[in-house]
Amino acid sequence: MTFTFASNLQEHQLLFQSLGVLEPEVIQASELIAKAFASGNKLMLCGNGGSAADSQHIAAEMTGRFIKDRKPLPAIALTTDTSALTCIANDYSFEDVFARQIGALGRSGDVLIAISTSGNSGNVIKAMHVAKEFGIQVIALSGRDGGQMKSLANLSIIVPSQTTARIQEAHIFIGHLICGLVEKHLGLAG
Numbered sequence: 001m002t003f004t005f006a007s008n009l010q011e012h013q014l015l016f017q018s019l020g021v022l023e024p025e026v027i028q029a030s031e032l033i034a035k036a037f038a039s040g041n042k043l044m045l046c047g048n049g050g051s052a053a054d055s056q057h058i059a060a061e062m063t064g065r066f067i068k069d070r071k072p073l074p075a076i077a078l079t080t081d082t083s084a085l086t087c088i089a090n091d092y093s094f095e096d097v098f099a100r101q102i103g104a105l106g107r108s109g110d111v112l113i114a115i116s117t118s119g120n121s122g123n124v125i126k127a128m129h130v131a132k133e134f135g136i137q138v139i140a141l142s143g144r145d146g147g148q149m150k151s152l153a154n155l156s157i158i159v160p161s162q163t164t165a166r167i168q169e170a171h172i173f174i175g176h177l178i179c180g181l182v183e184k185h186l187g188l189a190g
């Protein structure tokens, strides 16, 4: 397909028309996170590139606010601490940048949202392995065929698209939905 405004818009619209199929998984994800918050646990997020930005964006909706004024909710993006990222990548490997932070900060009962459009980024996969070892529930946000993340996750949300940009657009839509539903489950939404 030629890269034009119209072709991108059409592809985006077609994808968003089909996203209703993900409603059960999105509701399940929000219930899982609300339950973790209600039990005093936290949410961690990780991903690369645009998915790093999504991780930070969603964490900020939780610690700051989404729709309503309410108490801050404990969420942390593992993509923001450049000292930790460069130290771990330099002294260990890039594959360890999220896994090692989970080893340091993760507690049983926490939830990890692992974001990857391919479902195959090595550092995200390693983070999922370590999270499982620690009794942390993993929600995988992916696309394409779900990649390796699919079989590792407790809950897999796979955007039905082959295009990275479209998958990312759906990921942040789903992230916003999860934030709103979490506020609703916790009785925090107006």
Ligand SMILES: O=C(CO)[C@@H](O)[C@H](O)[C@H](O)[C@H](O)COP(=O)(O)O
Binding pocket: 048, 049, 050, 051, 115, 116, 117, 118, 119, 120, 121, 124, 164, 165, 168
């Ligand atoms: O935002 C984009 C492309 O739209 C890029 O920054 C993209 O996120 C990067 O290439 C990532 O490294 C891709 O990784 P992943 O989604 O396959 O895990």
Ligand SMILES: [Zn+2]
Binding pocket: 050, 165, 168
């Ligand atoms: Zn992007």
